[in-house]
Amino acid sequence: MSNKVRLCPVADVKEGEPVGVFLEHFPALAVYYVSGDIYVTDNMCTHGNAMLTDGYQDGGIIECPFHGGSFDIVTGAAKAFPCQVPIKTYTVAIDEGWVWIDKPGEPS
Numbered sequence: 187m188s189n190k191v192r193l194c195p196v197a198d199v200k201e202g203e204p205v206g207v208f209l210e211h212f213p214a215l216a217v218y219y220v221s222g223d224i225y226v227t228d229n230m231c232t233h234g235n236a237m238l239t240d241g242y243q244d245g246g247i248i249e250c251p252f253h254g255g256s257f258d259i260v261t262g263a264a265k266a267f268p269c270q271v272p273i274k275t276y277t278v279a280i281d282e283g284w285v286w287i288d289k290p291g292e293p294s
């Protein structure tokens with residue numbers, strides 16, 4: 187796991203309650219639980235200055251709290267207007283009960 191960075195305990199992430207994580211060298215991140223799996227995306231909406239963790243998760247969709255736009259949590263695809271630019275997603279690893287992603291510039 188030396189090329190990875192630890193985000194938060196898996197147990198902290200509940201379906202419908204995404205967790206915001208702030209790490210050095212990363213944009214704000216959002217961690218989600220969807221149907222038994224953990225996913226990580228950027229937290230900042232691509233349409234404006236809103237944190238998706240303040241929005242509303244419905245299964246695999248996260249709706250922005252500002253203008254009703256939404257994203258697919260798994261693929262990052264924009265799903266509802268006015269969001270058009272996909273949200274960045276990260277490759278997730280689970281180890282020792284924690285959520286991890288790759289360090290910047292060090293893909294697994």
Ligand code: FES
Nearest residue numbers: 231234250253255
């Ligand atoms: Fe997210 Fe506008 S800021 S939909």
